[in-house]
Amino acid sequence: MAQPDVVVAGAGVIGAACAEALSAAGLRVVVLDRGAPASGTTAAGEGNVLVSDKVPGPELELAKASRALWPELLAGLRVELGDELAGVEWDPKGGLVVATAEAAAGPLREFAAAQRQSGVDAVELSPVEARALEPLLTKGITAAVHYPEDAQLQPVLAATTLLAAVRARGGEVRSGHTVLGVTTNAGGAVSGVRTSQGVVSCAAVVNACGPWAGEFAAAAGAPINVLPRRGLVLVTAPLPESVRHKVYDADYVGATVSGDADLQTSTVVESTRAGTVLIGSSRERVGFDETVRVDVLAELAGKAIGLFPFLADVPVMRAYGGFRPYAPDHLPVIGEDPRLPGLWHATGHEGAGIGLAAATGRLLADLHQGRKSFVDAEPFRVDRPAVTGEVPA
Known part of the structure; x- marks a missing residue:
């Protein structure tokens, strides 16, 4: 394919949701992962899509939005991909x-x-x-x-369904590509992603590396406390x-x-x-x-x-x-890093990533495209003290 518009680092459910939302916006997307898709944190999840465990506040609002979005998203993917590729064992069991x-x-x-x-x-x-x-x-x-309103889905199937949509729209998912950092242009913005297989040129990269997001951010020169x-x-x-x-x-x-x-x-x-x-x-x-x-x-x-x-x-x-x-303040990190134009983050969801994935992908795509975000993005900003402050040992 031609040079991608966006590289998503991480093929778990958060990276997959971001890639799906970006590709739905018409962008060329490549997803990179050092292992097989959905083989890390996502494979170790229970598939919970919950509102019951969130205290009132920003994460609950994101959870409510995601709970409403998941059935709509899955129904659209079923029409686009067919039942065989879009079956995720969705169960609104409460x-x-x-x-x-x-x-x-x-x-x-x-x-x-x-x-x-x-x-x-x-x-x-x-x-x-x-x-x-x-x-x-x-x-x-x-x-x-x-x-x-509590529900459950099969997390690996959910992630692979989202990635199937990315492929169907002309994107790629590449396993065996460990992300090592970024390259920058003369203006100091992201120009590519350094990987174990070489550099992938792009104008933006999404750090969806889950528990390893802190390591990748540090390698990119913009550390975050995840x-x-x-x-x-x-x-x-x-x-x-x-x-x-x-x-x-x-x-x-x-x-x-x-x-x-x-x-x-x-x-x-x-x-x-x-x-x-x-x-x-x-x-x-x-x-x-x-x-x-x-x-x-x-x-x-x-x-x-x-x-x-x-x-x-x-x-x-x-x-x-x-x-x-x-993340120390128990809120996801979603948005562009103001220290490095072109570096975006979608991480810090801890055990709620599967439930929050649908809304996270939509929110990140809204921000990337300059659209009015469908939920308040302010609480998830990258440049909040808990995220960009001193990283504890």
Whole structure:
């Protein structure tokens, strides 16, 4: 193909969503990744498209926009690509958040009330009503909130569908291309991307490298404070229908917004279309240490059994882990870097990237094209102190 207008560095779901939105705007796009598409953070995700776990504020607004956009985007891609290339196992099954201690009941209700003020459909349920939705739940529930808008998709299929659209529009997706930095022109703007396979000339590059976004930004000469945060997930053997919604304990929200580097675990349980049950979640900042800690898996299993006692007799088939891109102020980084014209960032989503991907791609394309953005872009600016300040060790 001719010289691309934009190179997207990273073929995970965020990079794929950005590439799709840019190609939909008529731009020539090349996506580069050191591995296979969707083989990094995206492959280690659960496919959550959530509004239930976001505190009122900019990320919740982005999540609401993305939740509304995903079905529309997928329907359009199905028409464009056909069912075979556009099947992502979209499941608008809803979420259920429960408290299992008296002290947690009040804060859960207050959180739901605040979300309702922000336009989220959050329905308070009695313990009896909660067990009607999830008959196998523990009887030790003190409060519950149903979130009908929560959904799930298969993250690898979602990313590869978005990339299929890029290819269909004349773009390229290249594996085995590790991005090493950028080249600049006489005016100091991006003129290309240096890779392990040579330089790819372009007028703009999108840093969608996920947990490695900080490394690429530093190599490009515009460091950002995005760090890896590790998480582990357990997968059971396939079961008959058992867990109907995404179900998690109220302490999950606190873990998602915590900046603590030490290990945190919270109970998250949901089924997949294949019948397996996914059990999470853990968070810890350990750099890129890939060690699978048995004690963490045991803690996840124990907490899941506390929520769904039947799981005590269910075999675990496997466990997997991955690194999520963490920004200290818990907001994604979306937009052009004012220090280096032509360098764009789309990262820092931590564990919410799959849900936020559709809106992130649309927002970045709006900004790149100079259109009025469909959500407020200001909170996600690159040049905020938490992102461009001193990067901790």
